[in-house]
Amino acid sequence: MFPLTKLKNKCLPLFTVLISSTTFISATTVINTLQTDSVQAQTIPVKSSSPWQQASFPVENFQAYTSGFGYRTHPVTGKTSFHQGLDIAAPLGSYVRSWWGGKIVGLSDHTACGTMIKIKSGNWTHTYCHLMGTVENNGNGNFLIDRNGGILLQHGQTVPSGVRIGRIGMTGRTTGPH
DSSP: OOOEEEETTEEEEOOOEEOSSSOEEOHHHHHHHSOTTOOOOOOOOOOOOOGGGGOOOSBTTOOEEEEOSEEEEOTTTOSEEEEOSOEEEOOTTOEEEOSSOEEEEEEESSSTTOEEEEEEETTEEEEEEEESSEEEEOSSOEEEEEGGGTEEEETTOEEOTTOEEEEBOOOSSOSSOO
């Protein structure tokens, strides 16, 4: 998933650590701070009043932003319309994580959005569309189920920021995995 670099015959993922909204530490800096005889996961404490500190990028294996929020030429109809989302492309089956923690307030699999989940985070509601899996009701409420991905979420459940909530799919009206 990540490019690897060698440190005394040990492989480490090469990454960038986000420290705050304006400061980055490169992988080289992090690797240089590790002891060369013992490689362990390390936590870097961050003190920040930024609410963005609690956010998580929602897509594993990110490839590109394919369609932004706002007016666009619709890729299926060819008409100008308002796009209410941000399309983030990734390989089919890549995991989607909750952008912010919150409560699941909607599950559906019968609209142009395909299999989707809505999570209410404070004043904001985040909608994740075109996921793999189905929405089922077992008499105790609605569940989003992706058996192959190991996802089982219930309407009303609280989820923390960064937890896996689905996988990139092509359900609903879409022209590619995002």
